[in-house]
Amino acid sequence: xxxxxxxxxxxxxxxxxxxxxxxxxxxxxxxxxxxxxxxxxxxxxxxxxxxxxxxxxxxxxxxxxxxxxxxxxxxxxxxxxxxxxxxxxxxxxxxxxxxxxxxxxxxxxxxxxxxxxxxxxxxxxxxxxxxxxxxxxxxxxxxxxxxxxxxxxxxxxxxxxxxxxxxxxxxxxxxxxxxxxxxxxxxxxxxxxxxxxxxxxxxxxxxxxxxxxxxxxxxxxxxxxxxxxxxxxxxxxxxxxxxxxxxxxxxxxxxxxx
Amino acid sequence: xxxxxxxxxxxxxxxxxxxxxxxxxxxxxxxxxxxxxxxxxxxxxxxxxxxxxxxxxxxxxxxxxxxxxxxxxxxxxxxxxxxxxxxxxxxxxxxxxxxxxxxxxxxxxxxxxxxxxxxxxxxxxxxxxxxxxxxxxxxxxxxxxxxxxxxxxxxxxxxxxxxxxxxxxxxxxxxxxxxxxxxxxxxxxxxxxxxxxxxxxxxxxxxxxxxxxxxxxxxxxxxxxxxxxxxxxxxxxxxxxxxxxxxxxxxxxxxx
Numbered sequence: 001x002x003x004x005x006x007x008x009x010x011x012x013x014x015x016x017x018x019x020x021x022x023x024x025x026x027x028x029x030x031x032x033x034x035x036x037x038x039x040x041x042x043x044x045x046x047x048x049x050x051x052x053x054x055x056x057x058x059x060x061x062x063x064x065x066x067x068x069x070x071x072x073x074x075x076x077x078x079x080x081x082x083x084x085x086x087x088x089x090x091x092x093x094x095x096x097x098x099x100x101x102x103x104x105x106x107x108x109x110x111x112x113x114x115x116x117x118x119x120x121x122x123x124x125x126x127x128x129x130x131x132x133x134x135x136x137x138x139x140x141x142x143x144x145x146x147x148x149x150x151x152x153x154x155x156x157x158x159x160x161x162x163x164x165x166x167x168x169x170x171x172x173x174x175x176x177x178x179x180x181x182x183x184x185x186x187x188x189x190x191x192x193x194x195x196x197x198x199x200x201x202x203x204x205x206x207x208x209x210x211x212x213x214x215x216x217x218x219x220x221x222x223x224x225x226x227x228x229x230x231x232x233x234x235x236x237x238x239x240x241x242x243x244x245x246x247x248x249x250x251x252x253x254x255x256x257x258x
Numbered sequence: 259x260x261x262x263x264x265x266x267x268x269x270x271x272x273x274x275x276x277x278x279x280x281x282x283x284x285x286x287x288x289x290x291x292x293x294x295x296x297x298x299x300x301x302x303x304x305x306x307x308x309x310x311x312x313x314x315x316x317x318x319x320x321x322x323x324x325x326x327x328x329x330x331x332x333x334x335x336x337x338x339x340x341x342x343x344x345x346x347x348x349x350x351x352x353x354x355x356x357x358x359x360x361x362x363x364x365x366x367x368x369x370x371x372x373x374x375x376x377x378x379x380x381x382x383x384x385x386x387x388x389x390x391x392x393x394x395x396x397x398x399x400x401x402x403x404x405x406x407x408x409x410x411x412x413x414x415x416x417x418x419x420x421x422x423x424x425x426x427x428x429x430x431x432x433x434x435x436x437x438x439x440x441x442x443x444x445x446x447x448x449x450x451x452x453x454x455x456x457x458x459x460x461x462x463x464x465x466x467x468x469x470x471x472x473x474x475x476x477x478x479x480x481x482x483x484x485x486x487x488x489x490x491x492x493x494x495x496x497x498x499x500x501x502x503x504x505x506x507x508x509x510x511x512x513x514x
Contacts, residue, residue, distance in 0.1 A: 027339045028337050028339055028340045029337075030337075146350075146353075149350070150350055152337065152340060153334075153336060153340070153342065153347065153350070154331065154334055154336075156306075156309075156311055156329065156331055157329060157331065157334075157351075159311060160309060160311070160327050160329045161350075161351065161396075200339075201339070204339050204341065207341045208341050208343060208376070209341055209342075209343065209346060210340065210341060210342065210346075212341070213341055
């Protein structure tokens with residue numbers, strides 16, 4: 001097997017494992033649009049990084065974290081529906097990113113690469129970032145797993161039972177932002193939430209406990225990555241979209257099974 | 259006796275509307291306080307303030323130090339995407355609870371058959387029973403119930419009310435309960451607070467009326483555990499819940 005394919009596989013499988021439990025929370029707490037918003041805004045982070053001459057991943061992470069914190073804080077105000085607010089930020093940021101990108105004449109940017117990801121171009125450094133950083137965000141999630149789950153069931157009950165609702169919600173949003181920032185390299189701005197949502201949604205019908213659903217989502221994600229990369233190799237299709245198409249096929253197969 | 263929770267002169271507004279106007283109530287150990295009133299009277303808001311879930315605009319709320327609260331919300335909308343068994347849901351209330359204890363708690367509320375079911379697959383009445391069992395598992399010093407028998411059939415309602423009052427008598431736990439129904443209030447209630455944004459009146463409920471039609475409707479056994487609180491309304495309310503002019507207020511009335 002070629003080394004670039006090995007790297008792609010290592011990155012994709014790691015990401016599938018890391019994304020799975022976060023994907024479950026995204027599904028349970030209806031945060032899919034939140035993930036989309038972070039991902040779409042990331043292009044702005046890329047442009048800012050290029051202007052400042054820093055690594056794109058740093059710009060993306062800083063922007064995502066800022067946005068996550070702002071949205072977590074702003075969730076209390078009800079002047080506008082949460083989905084409308086996210087819609088404005090999401091598409092506003094994506095459009096601004098595209099405009100800013102077109103204005104930069106000195107730097108050539110692989111726009112398709114950022115929009116759709118380029119898993120075949122990941123280096124060993126990216127692989128280490130995914131596995132190392134992934135282990136850290138998973139450890140962070142494990143620490144707030146219980147209060148988060150309690151708050152997902154019912155925030156009032158969780159608060160009365162002494163769980164720190166606001167803090168664990170903030171931590172979840174920050175961790176999701178980090179996952180999205182890292183996942184972008186692999187599947188791109190447009191497809192990041194697919195990697196979070198689809199395996200979790202597929203696992204739902206097969207799982208009886210929240211933990212089992214997260215584990216199954218991980219396995220399904222890994223299967224999608226493996227089969228998607230193989231298909232990409234065999235049929236010469238773009239890797240990120242191929243992975244997502246396989247994930248959707250798995251989801252559909254799961255719906256047929258009664 | 260020291261109060262478990264004391265709400266004093268609490269006011270609360272939402273979007274320029276007054277929801278609660280200088281409302282006071284107090285729950286002592288072993289006592290059952292029932293809040294009754296029409297829709298939009300602010301009953302749930304009052305309960306949420308007493309629980310510390312929301313903060314009043316003015317007034318004070320004091321809860322006893324180290325108080326363990328068992329709460330039965332009006333409804334529980336669980337995400338259908340979240341796989342959660344009743345067993346797990348109960349265990350989340352008190353981590354490390356033995357299976358036998360959970361089964362006992364469910365048996366007490368006559369929901370012993372649902373332990374291994376998914377929470378999302380329960381009927382409305384079953385879910386209310388599970389919520390009550392869950393609250394009792396916490397061995398609460400204060401039990402707060404927001405319309406605890408919603409979705410429960412008539413016979414089951416009386417049973418659950420009996421269980422709740424037994425809890426107060428046997429464990430000395432204080433109970434704060436909400437009912438939206440002015441006429442059906444538990445016989446064992448020690449104090450009824452009639453709320454319509456302000457406290458209209460508060461006091462001891464009278465025993466169930468022995469009206470033949472009433473008995474015929476519910477059956478004698480059920481009827482004895484459902485009481486009618488005869489509400490002496492000595493003033494008129496305008497459509498917005500404020501007190502109309504010309505009304506005379508009784509000695510217990512705290513407004514006007």
